[in-house]
Amino acid sequence: MPMLDVRIWRGADEGEFIALKVPLAENRTVLDVVTWVQRHRRPDIAYRFSCRVGVCGSCAMTVNGRSRWTCRTHVKDVVDKGGLTIEPLRNLPRIKDLVCDLTPFFDRWQRAGGRFRGSRTRGDPLPRLSPDTRQRRLVDAGIECINCAVCHSACDVVSWREDYLGPAALNRAWTLINDERHVERSGKAVFADGGCTLCHSHGNCAAHCPVGIDPTAAIAGLKRSLYRRSIKRAAEFFIPRRGDADPHRKG
Structure with missing residues (x-):
């Protein structure tokens, strides 16, 4: 059986890569590689996974320099010169080995008001939502995020x-x-400093999303919404309503 050269990060922020040889079975995924290492070479290696079928999002790692989910990524599609380099996701604190702390990620969801808040109770009838409305199509385009x-x-x-x-x-x-x-x-944090206006529209998020969501398009929608709000507020300030006194006229 052919062997695969694998480098895996061990430790937290201070750590190092270890080099291993892993059997390269047909149709083996990157998650399979990490699991083989845990079962046969390093039983104390820390990593996350759950569903193994691309639903939970737990197994995301950085593979050969690119952030990916590992349960649906086949080795044959990402191997580089006969090898794999596997490390934790970037832009998050490292806890141990391939596990990073997702607290900053979910804290941002809270700051953005990411929790659904409805007005109905369980005693109210279910609302009827037409799937062909513009608003519903906008929602559907980004609703499948797996975190x-x-x-x-x-x-x-x-x-x-x-x-x-x-x-x-x-x-x-x-x-x-x-x-x-x-x-x-309101979406105050979304439209304030640190919100949608900071996006440079590079599109890395859309290019890397494993389920095909385009966050860049969603952020562009937020920017357009902010623009419309700004124009409306400016119009209300500078253009008096009919019958109102001009606030800028002297005397």
Whole structure:
């Protein structure tokens, strides 16, 4: 059986790569490689996984310099010169080995108002939502996020601005703003410094998203919404309503 040269990060922020030889079975995924290492060479290696079928988002890592989910990434598709380099996601604190602390990632969701807040109770009838409305299509385009933090790891702005909410949180905010059942519409953090205006539209988040979501498009929608709000406020200030006195006229 052919062997694969694997380098895996061990330790926290201070650590090192270890080199191993792993049997290269047909159709083996990167997660299979890490699991083989844990079972046969390093039983104390720390890593996350759960569903193994691309649903939970737990297994995301950096593979050969690119943030990916590992359960659906086949070795044959990413191997470089017969080898793999596997390390934790970027832009997040490292706990141990391939496990990073997701607290900053989910804190950004909270700051962006990422929790759905409806007005109905379980005693009320279910709302009827037409799937062909513009708002519903906007929501559907970004609703399948699995919280893997791959986009967060790949984002250039996150790497140099700690106050930036990040693509996942802003994508979530965009889906809620367009959800007619959601009762919170302010989105103060989303439109403030550290929000959508910091995005440089590089598109790394969209290019890396394993489920095909385009957070860049969602953030562009937030920017357009902010622009419309600004124009409306400016118009209300500079253009008096009919019957109102001109606030800028002297005397």
